[in-house]
Amino acid sequence: NAGVTQTPKFRVLKTGQSMTLLCAQDMNHEYMYWYRQDPGMGLRLIHYSVGEGTTAKGEVPDGYNVSRLKKQNFLLGLESAAPSQTSVYFCASRQTGDTEAFFGQGTRLTVV
Amino acid sequence: GENVEQHPSTLSVQEGDSAVIKCTYSDSASNYFPWYKQELGKGPQLIIDIRSNVGEKKDQRIAVTLNKTAKHFSLHITETQPEDSAVYFCAAWATGGGNKLTFGTGTQLKVEL
Numbered sequence: 694n695a696g697v698t699q700t701p702k703f704r705v706l707k708t709g710q711s712m713t714l715l716c717a718q719d720m721n722h723e724y725m726y727w728y729r730q731d732p733g734m735g736l737r738l739i740h741y742s743v744g745e746g747t748t749a750k751g752e753v754p755d756g757y758n759v760s761r762l763k764k765q766n767f768l769l770g771l772e773s774a775a776p777s778q779t780s781v782y783f784c785a786s787r788q789t790g791d792t793e794a795f796f797g798q799g800t801r802l803t804v805v
Numbered sequence: 806g807e808n809v810e811q812h813p814s815t816l817s818v819q820e821g822d823s824a825v826i827k828c829t830y831s832d833s834a835s836n837y838f839p840w841y842k843q844e845l846g847k848g849p850q851l852i853i854d855i856r857s858n859v860g861e862k863k864d865q866r867i868a869v870t871l872n873k874t875a876k877h878f879s880l881h882i883t884e885t886q887p888e889d890s891a892v893y894f895c896a897a898w899a900t901g902g903g904n905k906l907t908f909g910t911g912t913q914l915k916v917e918l
Contacts, residue, residue: 793839797848
């Protein structure tokens, strides 16, 4: 039981490049979330999903897209990376009816 | 939407002393208040939580208090140890509506020997 796994752990992108961050959970959770963590700003919600095939915008969705084609996977895409997207990205999942969110170990992304 | 403020942003204590971190929230519909601990290089992990029908909850050296009238909640760590050094986040959530946790900005706690 690995919990929540994020791939990759580190990445450096050039401005304008695209990439996809993968989040996988093996707990059969319905809810999945993508957060970004920046110094002094805490964790801010980018997008979330309440189940397979559904996605919704969070607090800071601009510049990101997501997909939840399979229940266990939640993908975060950057179509054209910008330096402002330099951050640490965390994925989390939660089961319906439960309150505890389980987090992955994070992806440190640098856009130069 | 919900807004959660957290203070202080950094806190340094001597080993064995107590540490207190305070949060306020804005949405009176919020009824669930978790605290997460984030160790260096890791994701946040739930350490304690409290619901709005409870004023205080304790788990060994950590406790959380909630003042629903004032929309304040606090984390108390007693007899601090070096392994308590981490970033702590408070959060708020209205479990009856919406599916999103709103986090505070975090407190970097350093326990010095």
